Amino acid sequence: MPRSVFESEELTDRAATTCRLERDLAAHLARHDDPDRRRSLAGNPHLDPDLGRRLARDPDDHVRFEVSTRPDLTEEQRADIAIDxxxxxxxxxxxxxxxxxxxxxxxxxxxxxxxxxxxxxxxxxxxxxxxxxxxxxxxxxxxxxxxxxxxxxxxxxxxxxxxxxxxxxxxxPDRPHGHPNFPRSDLLRHAGDPNPRMRQLALDDPESTAELVELFGRDGDGDVRHRAANDPRLSAASAVRLLDDPHDHVRHAAALHPRLPARVLVRLLRDADTAEDAARHPALALPVMERMLQRIQHPDDATAGP
CATH class of the missing domain: 1.25.10 (Leucine-rich Repeat Variant)
Structure with missing residues (x-):
């Protein structure tokens, strides 16, 4: 592509990056006042080596970084380019x-x-x-x-x-914890770790106990309590207590706990602030969900049930 065509057609930076440019145009872009134009040229696979070396000393960090990622550089050349x-x-x-x-x-x-x-x-x-x-x-x-x-x-x-x-x-979202090589045993040693993320792992150990779940349900860190609130071994009493936790994500988890008493679940369903979470509870029977749906679709229909 000659410079006359590039300028007459008002071509974008994409052309500077992808097209095979005549030497005069490439040299012009290498000296361009706009660093974005120089940066686009720096990624052009057809760039002459001497122009690449010029851009490797460019005052703009982004231009130098773009040059430094070119596949045609040796590792020695790449190492000589100052980048952040x-x-x-x-x-x-x-x-x-x-x-x-x-x-x-x-x-x-x-x-x-x-x-x-x-x-x-x-x-x-x-x-x-x-x-x-x-x-x-x-x-x-x-x-x-x-x-x-x-x-x-x-x-x-x-x-x-x-x-x-x-x-x-x-x-x-599941990595690194969901990685197949993530440790699944010998995790109880982290139960007293000062890092709350490490403490949580203790409940993944096959030898962890319901007593440890209860202990973590009273932990000073909200994420550790959240982990306990998601554990099926947590007692019903602790699940109810965590409904008043200061952290939203802990309260949401507690509202879905399988051991939550039916009377408490009913109370949550009748409260506009908690009904949305409670409606996801796994213990809700299909007829109950159908009646809830009817109440939503026909709020003034007395036949929808109490």
Missing amino acids: APGVHHHPLDWVVALHDDPGAMRRLAASSHPLVRRSVARARHLPPDVVALLAHDEDRVVHLFLAESCDDAPADMLLGVWQWWTGSLSA
Whole structure:
């Protein structure tokens, strides 16, 4: 594409990123006053190496970062580009994802100095054991997070570490706790842990007791009480008590507890503030739900029942 066409058609940054540009146009964009234009050019796969080196020294952080993720760089060249570590919300690099089934490439890229390259490796479904071990000890904890969310080979100790600070994302809400390698035994040792997220895990241990559930139902941390409120071993009395918990999510869980007495459930159903939660209770019989639905659809119909 010549510069005359690019300018006459008022083409967007997408053209600068994807089209094969004449040298004059590429050089012009590399010197453009708008950093967004330079950033778009930095991702162009047809960019001449000397212009890539120029953009690698660009004063704009975003331009340099874009250059640093190019697949045609050696790891030495990538390491020479000054960048800031990216935040969590970066998509994995497509060219790294395309190599996920190549063990040799994964070994090479897992040792990259670039955090986004290593994070993109961590997104692989399966990785060689030595690569998993390397990434599990990476200095970037986002690498650990992506291993926990994506890699079925992630080790148990690393998953436990991620659990301490990550509560789950929209794309992987059950990770790391739902990971197949997450520890399922020897968790009672965490019952007295000062970290409430670790204390919760004690109830997952097969040897945990109803007494521990009761103890956690009075824990000083709301999330620990919430975990107890979701445990079927919690007593009816404790479930009723947690209906008055100061935290919404604890009260909601208590309203759905299977041991909640029928008289209490009826009271919740008759209260406009609690009826929505109580209507989801698993013990509600089908005829009762049908009558509730009739009351909603026909509030003035006396035949709908009391």
